[in-house]
Every structure is written in C-alpha cells, then in structure tokens.
Amino acid sequence: MISSISDISSRLAIDAQSVGQLRLQVKNDPVAGARAAAQQFEALFLNMMLKSMREATPQDGLFDDSNTRLYTGMLDSQLAQSLSKGKGIGLADMLVRQMQIQGVIPNNLQANDDKAASGKIERQLLPHRIEKPFQSGQLPVEQSSPEAGGVPDILSNASTKAGFTGPADFVNTLWPHAADAAQKLGVPTHFVLGQAALESGWGKREIRDALGNNSHNLFGIKAGKGWNGAVMEAQTTEYVNGVAQKKTELFRAYDSYAEGLKDYASLLKNNPRYASMLAQPLDASGFARGLQQAGYATDPMYADKLARVINSDALRQALS
Numbered sequence: 001m002i003s004s005i006s007d008i009s010s011r012l013a014i015d016a017q018s019v020g021q022l023r024l025q026v027k028n029d030p031v032a033g034a035r036a037a038a039q040q041f042e043a044l045f046l047n048m049m050l051k052s053m054r055e056a057t058p059q060d061g062l063f064d065d066s067n068t069r070l071y072t073g074m075l076d077s078q079l080a081q082s083l084s085k086g087k088g089i090g091l092a093d094m095l096v097r098q099m100q101i102q103g104v105i106p107n108n109l110q111a112n113d114d115k116a117a118s119g120k121i122e123r124q125l126l127p128h129r130i131e132k133p134f135q136s137g138q139l140p141v142e143q144s145s146p147e148a149g150g151v152p153d154i155l156s157n158a159s160t161k162a163g164f165t166g167p168a169d170f171v172n173t174l175w176p177h178a179a180d181a182a183q184k185l186g187v188p189t190h191f192v193l194g195q196a197a198l199e200s201g202w203g204k205r206e207i208r209d210a211l212g213n214n215s216h217n218l219f220g221i222k223a224g225k226g227w228n229g230a231v232m233e234a235q236t237t238e239y240v241n242g243v244a245q246k247k248t249e250l251f252r253a254y255d256s257y258a259e260g261l262k263d264y265a266s267l268l269k270n271n272p273r274y275a276s277m278l279a280q281p282l283d284a285s286g287f288a289r290g291l292q293q294a295g296y297a298t299d300p301m302y303a304d305k306l307a308r309v310i311n312s313d314a315l316r317q318a319l320s
Contacts, residue, residue, distance in 0.1 A: 034105045038092035039084050045091060046080035101172065163214065164203040167318035170196075174218075177258045181265035186278055190319055191287050192261070194310035195219065202314075207234050207251050215253040216260040221267065223250040230254070284310040 054072065084092065099105045164170040171193055178196065182189040196218040200206050207215040215232045223231040230253035235246055254260040268274045277290030288306035296302070309315060 030105050034099055035092065035096055038095040038099075039088065041095065042088050042091040043080045043084035046083050046089070047077050050076040050080055097173075163206055167197070167202055167314045170203050171315070171318040174257055174261070177261040180258075181261045184265040185268055187282060187287060190315060191282075191284065191310055192264075193319075194284070194312075194315055195291075195306060196261075197315065198306050198309045207232050207253075209233075209253075213253075215251060216257050217251050217254060218257065218260055219264050221252045221260075221264065223252050227252055 164173065174193060174196060178192040179189045182192045199220045200218045207217050209232050231250045232253045233248060233250055235248050273294040277294060282290065285307045288303040292303040
C-alpha cells in the first residue's frame with residue numbers, strides 16, 4: 001500500500017526511502033505529489049535557515065565537539081521537517097500555485113489530497129436541513145453595506161485571512177473557471193468575476209469552517225432543501241423590510257473553485273427567475289439590476305454595489 005503524503009512528511013528527515021515513495025506518488029497523482037514535493041522543498045529551506053542560525057551562535061562550549069554538532073544537525077533537519085507540516089510558512093502553497101499557473105500540474109486540486117498534504121483534518125459532514133429551506137436553485141445572498149472598494153461585510157465568522165494576494169491574483173486564479181461559467185450564462189467573464197469579488201471581498205472573506213477549510217463558495221450560495229453535498233455554517237446579514245438582521249445559515253461547500261463556479265452557473269441557468277434576464281444583451285448595470293429584480297439578494301442596494309465593482313478600477317487593472 002502506498003503511503004499517504006502525510007505519512008511521508010512525518011518520516012525521519014534522513015529516511016531515503018521517502019524519496020522513492022514521493023516519486024511514486026508523483027507518478028500516480030501529479031497534484032498530490034507536487035504538493036508533497038513542495039513541502040519537502042520548504043523543509044529544506046527551513047533547514048538552511050536553522051543551519052545559518054546555528055552558525056551565527058558560539059560553538060566553543062565545554063560540551064561542543066564534532067559529535068554534538070552532528071546530532072544538532074540531525075535535530076535541525078527533523079525540526080525543519082516538522083515545521084513544514086500543516087500550513088508551514090506558506091512556501092509550499094506558493095510553489096503549488098505557481099506550478100498551477102504555469103500549467104505544470106492541473107489547476108483543480110483534489111480536496112482530499114490537499115487536506116492530507118497540508119495536515120488538515122477532513123471535516124465530518126452530517127445531513128443538515130434549514131428550518132425554512134429555500135427552493136432548489138435559489139440564490140438568496142444577503143449582504144450589508146460593503147467597505148470602500150466593493151468589499152462586502154458578508155460573513156462575520158468567516159476567516160479574514162486572504163486566500164489571494166490581491167485583485168490580480170484573484171482574477172488570474174479564477175479566470176478559466178469564470179470564463180466557463182460566463183460562456184454558459186452568455187455574459188462577459190468580468191461580470192462573473194465582479195460578482196465573485198463583491199460577494200467574497202476579493203477572496204478575503206471566504207466562508208471557512210473552524211479548521212480553516214475553504215468552502216470555495218465565492219457567491220454565498222446557501223444550502224437549500226435540494227442540496228445533498230457538503231455544507232458550512234456561517235453568519236450572514238439579511239434585509240427584512242429594509243432592516244438588516246444577523247442570521248446563522250448553512251452554505252454550500254465545494255472541493256474547488258471550478259466546482260463552485262460551475263454550480264453558480266447551473267443555478268442561474270436552470271432557474272426560471274433568471275431566464276428573461278439572461279435572454280437579452282446586458283451591460284454591467286443591466287446585469288446587476290436583473291439579479292436584484294430576480295431576487296438574488298435582499299440588500300436593497302445590491303445592484304448599485306455590484307455595478308460599481310464590475311466597473312471599478314480595481315477589476316479593470318486586474319484584468320489588464
């Protein structure tokens with residue numbers, strides 16, 4: 001049986017067999033193998049840092065000799081191996097993302113492999129039902145007033161740690177999946193990207209669980225009655241008769257951004273409420289106004305906010 005990536009990262013740093021295991025993993029699963037190799041590189045980088053720190057300290061003590069230096073080096077190697085596990089310092093994640101951008105490995109990371117490589121515990125998913133479920137296919141997204149620049153205050157218990165380095169990274173990462181969704185809907189790609197930016201605050205306020213696992217739900221799509229997939233619980237703001245109210249709801253969770261954008265496109269395309277809007281040529285204002293009129297969100301200012309993000313300099317510069 002092939003050892004998992006987490007098994008390899010837990011081995012001794014001096015275990016030469018782990019290299020062979022890693023090569024076999026790369027052959028069987030390029031994405032998971034690349035993640036494990038990136039972690040090994042991060043461990044090597046940390047080991048070099050520790051070595052430099054050791055060299056900067058005095059080594060002429062009473063008990064210092066060649067043997068203590070040997071075992072200290074072994075300790076540092078193992079310490080670097082341990083530090084690179086889990087989230088590490090983020091170097092492994094940057095390497096994997098760069099390989100995806102360059103097309104070295106597929107862009108749609110498998111969730112289980114990613115969680116195993118990062119040391120995260122896989123979330124336990126139990127069947128949930130909302131007290132007053134929405135009809136299958138609805139997209140009831142509620143928001144309060146966004147911050148300047150189109151960043152919404154959408155989920156108060158969502159992680160504020162940025163999953164993207166900025167609008168350009170946001171656009172580059174999501175572009176192929178947003179383009180597929182836009183083609184299915186018959187709208188410009190930047191309309192889809194603009195709405196994702198508004199809903200998620202350019203990815204800075206994505207829905208995450210207590211362990212930090214990402215839902216990849218950029219559009220705040222709730223888990224309605226017909227949803228049988230993974231869910232995450234989060235707090236959101238609804239507008240009832242124009243008055244903002246905080247509520248805790250269940251939201252859909254996906255294994256990747258590609259899956260999330262595909263579901264978003266399917267919900268709009270297959271819901272009769274959006275048929276008339278999608279059947280006509282739209283500019284940014286028409287797209288935003290059509291979504292609000294069809295009941296996409298309860299925020300009375302939603303259309304204005306969305307149009308501003310789509311026409312914003314931030315999105316224009318990211319696209320360029």
